[in-house]
Amino acid sequence: MTVYLPMLVALVALLAGLAIGKAWERYKLRDGQWIDRRKARESPHFIVGLDLVVANQIDQAIDELSRAAWLGEDALEIHLVLGNLYREKGQVGRAINIHQGLLQRQNLKTLEHAYILLCLGLDFRRGGFVDRAHEAFKEVLRLDPKNRHALIQLEKLHEEQHQWAEAYEIRQQISEIDATGPLRARDNAILAFLENELGDEASKAGDSTEAARRFAAAIDRDRSAAPAYLSLGDVKLNEGDVAGAITAWEDLIEASPDRAYLAFQRLQAAYAAQGAPHRFPDLCRRLIAANPQDWRARLALARHRTAAGDVSTALELLFEALAYNPHALMIHQEIWQALSALGRNPQLIERYLGLTRDAIFYLDPHVCVRCRYRSTELLWQCPQCHEWNTFIEERMAPAKDDQQLSA
Ligand SMILES: [Zn+2]
Numbered sequence: 109m110t111v112y113l114p115m116l117v118a119l120v121a122l123l124a125g126l127a128i129g130k131a132w133e134r135y136k137l138r139d140g141q142w143i144d145r146r147k148a149r150e151s152p153h154f155i156v157g158l159d160l161v162v163a164n165q166i167d168q169a170i171d172e173l174s175r176a177a178w179l180g181e182d183a184l185e186i187h188l189v190l191g192n193l194y195r196e197k198g199q200v201g202r203a204i205n206i207h208q209g210l211l212q213r214q215n216l217k218t219l220e221h222a223y224i225l226l227c228l229g230l231d232f233r234r235g236g237f238v239d240r241a242h243e244a245f246k247e248v249l250r251l252d253p254k255n256r257h258a259l260i261q262l263e264k265l266h267e268e269q270h271q272w273a274e275a276y277e278i279r280q281q282i283s284e285i286d287a288t289g290p291l292r293a294r295d296n297a298i299l300a301f302l303e304n305e306l307g308d309e310a311s312k313a314g315d316s317t318e319a320a321r322r323f324a325a326a327i328d329r330d331r332s333a334a335p336a337y338l339s340l341g342d343v344k345l346n347e348g349d350v351a352g353a354i355t356a357w358e359d360l361i362e363a364s365p366d367r368a369y370l371a372f373q374r375l376q377a378a379y380a381a382q383g384a385p386h387r388f389p390d391l392c393r394r395l396i397a398a399n400p401q402d403w404r405a406r407l408a409l410a411r412h413r414t415a416a417g418d419v420s421t422a423l424e425l426l427f428e429a430l431a432y433n434p435h436a437l438m439i440h441q442e443i444w445q446a447l448s449a450l451g452r453n454p455q456l457i458e459r460y461l462g463l464t465r466d467a468i469f470y471l472d473p474h475v476c477v478r479c480r481y482r483s484t485e486l487l488w489q490c491p492q493c494h495e496w497n498t499f500i501e502e503r504m505a506p507a508k509d510d511q512q513l514s515a
Contacts (some may be wrong), residue, residue: 300330
């Protein structure tokens with residue numbers, strides 16, 4: 109027994125040593141407290157912090173995540189998120205410091221390196237340092253060539269500077285990455301808009317052949333690319349091809365009847381130029397028959413009737429249009445003009461017109477479904493969130509259905 113005692117003591121010491129070694133790896137003395145390094149991600153501060161991020165309570169999220177980060181200096185993602193939160197708060201300098209600090213770490217894996225650079229690029233973009241943002245995103249792609257986030261950020265940078273060809277090339281790369289996924293249709297729609305911008309560029313440079321080719325390509329990519337039809341028709345009209353212009357604009361109506369009104373003025377003039385002005389009211393009637401809620405076709409037809417001297421029919425059409433969109437000031441103004449023409453209290457009506465003429469806000473309100481940016485007209489790219497084709501007509505109240513109307 110006594111023979112084994114030293115061995116037993118040595119064994120216990122060895123085990124204790126191993127345990128202490130493990131503990132040393134795992135625990136660390138910080139400000140007189142033993143900190144469990146493995147626990148940062150499991151700490152309530154981290155979980156609560158993420159909850160607060162989700163709830164968009166940025167300041168409280170920063171407090172909690174700062175505590176979690178203090179527990180785990182190595183926890184890369186906590187520091188990344190903290191940096192991103194400072195950026196969201198507008199403290200770009202602080203975000204840049206945090207993310208640049210993370211880049212100095214030894215033994216970063218390639219994807220970690222790429223992700224930190226992506227965050228840094230977003231910091232630079234937010235801070236308005238376009239060139240440095242550009243460099244950072246390029247570097248992300250060098251490390252991770254199919255990084256969709258970096259590609260999208262680069263595309264946006266080019267779009268902001270109206271470098272449409274560069275933006276187009278990048279969206280093509282994105283579309284190759286998305287090749288089989290559900291995002292393919294969206295990619296094609298964006299490529300169509302970019303193609304359309306390239307067409308506009310060619311058109312401004314006086315190259316109508318290239319412009320027409322671009323517009324047609326945009327339509328090939330995405331049948332609902334409304335601005336491309338309009339511009340293609342404009343190019344044809346400039347070349348003296350009125351019939352070709354009409355075909356382009358009628359194709360728009362065929363592809364997107366809800367956008368038909370964009371071609372109204374052009375078609376009305378072109379039909380008249382062809383000696384067939386009746387084709388315009390015929391078109392409006394067809395649109396109304398196909399979609400009784402089409403208040404814009406009614407408004408256009410009313411204007412046409414007014415011009416023909418038939419104000420009573422016009423007023424009837426306007427009242428119908430108003431039932432579908434009671435908040436459209438365009439309709440109200442037209443109604444008051446019609447009433448005025450029909451001799452109903454002209455002074456009061458003139459005064460009303462004067463008051464409402466400058467109320468641009470309600471003239472034809474549109475709103476971006478992505479960021480709620482409001483515009484008085486239909487825009488193809490949102491000036492705030494830079495997304496394509498996100499504007500819809502803003503209705504203050506739901507339109508009444510047919511039954512309610514006839515009731
Ligand atoms: Zn927007």
